[in-house]
Amino acid sequence: xxxxxxxxxxxxxxxxxxxxxxxxxxxxxxxxxxxxxxxxxxxxxxxxxxxxxxxxxxxxxxxxxxxxxxxxxxxxxxxxxxxxxxxxxxxxxxxxxxxxxxxxxxxxxxxxxxxx
Amino acid sequence: xxxxxxxxxxxxxxxxxxxxxxxxxxxxxxxxxxxxxxxxxxxxxxxxxxxxxxxxxxxxxxxxxxxxxxxxxxxxxxxxxxxxxxxxxxxxxxxxxxxxxxxxxxxxxx
Numbered sequence: 714x715x716x717x718x719x720x721x722x723x724x725x726x727x728x729x730x731x732x733x734x735x736x737x738x739x740x741x742x743x744x745x746x747x748x749x750x751x752x753x754x755x756x757x758x759x760x761x762x763x764x765x766x767x768x769x770x771x772x773x774x775x776x777x778x779x780x781x782x783x784x785x786x787x788x789x790x791x792x793x794x795x796x797x798x799x800x801x802x803x804x805x806x807x808x809x810x811x812x813x814x815x816x817x818x819x820x821x822x823x824x825x826x827x828x829x
Numbered sequence: 830x831x832x833x834x835x836x837x838x839x840x841x842x843x844x845x846x847x848x849x850x851x852x853x854x855x856x857x858x859x860x861x862x863x864x865x866x867x868x869x870x871x872x873x874x875x876x877x878x879x880x881x882x883x884x885x886x887x888x889x890x891x892x893x894x895x896x897x898x899x900x901x902x903x904x905x906x907x908x909x910x911x912x913x914x915x916x917x918x919x920x921x922x923x924x925x926x927x928x929x930x931x932x933x934x935x936x937x938x939x
């Protein structure tokens with residue numbers, strides 16, 4: 714069964730350190746999303762890629778966060794330096810294409826980040 | 830600002846009964862709607878998608894959409910303890926990204 718892969722599943726780091734998360738979308742899915750979910754809230758979009766291009770990064774804190782999808786397949790999200798408020802679940806999702814009428818997004822297992 | 834509202838719950842339903850989850854949204858120009866199930870500590874799992882007014886059924890799940898009243902609901906028939914989870918409503922407001930509600934926590938009582 715096709716799934717979105719993410720690693721690591723859990724990450725504990727100290728503030729001011731750098732962290733990186735990796736995502737491999739479902740094969741053939743052109744659109745990739747990174748979300749952040751704080752406990753008790755719904756996921757919030759950080760960045761959206763169509764192939765290797767950024768479609769929307771308006772909610773990405775660009776002073777410390779960066780994301781890339783160099784070959785249009787897998788993607789990396791980086792935080793440098795991490796802050797206490799970055800503790801959350803980081804979710805990757807993919808879909809066939811954001812131009813579809815019903816753009817069904819499928820999530821990976823997520824990375825639980827704890828910043829100490 | 831485009832918003833998606835859900836009652837946070839918890840909503841408690843006896844096993845075998847119908848669970849009804851509701852979601853309202855702020856913008857009439859909304860294209861598609863999604864229900865996700867999220868178990869504690871896990872990632873969201875897509876259950877249903879709908880974009881036309883009316884009902885859409887899939888097994889024990891029925892999604893209902895009323896664009897004039899700006900609400901979408903999810904019915905779960907013959908509720909099982911394994912249905913206990915948080916249910917997230919998500920809306921595509923036509924800008925090709927999803928806006929999520931805060932979720933409704935559902936508990937099925939054996």
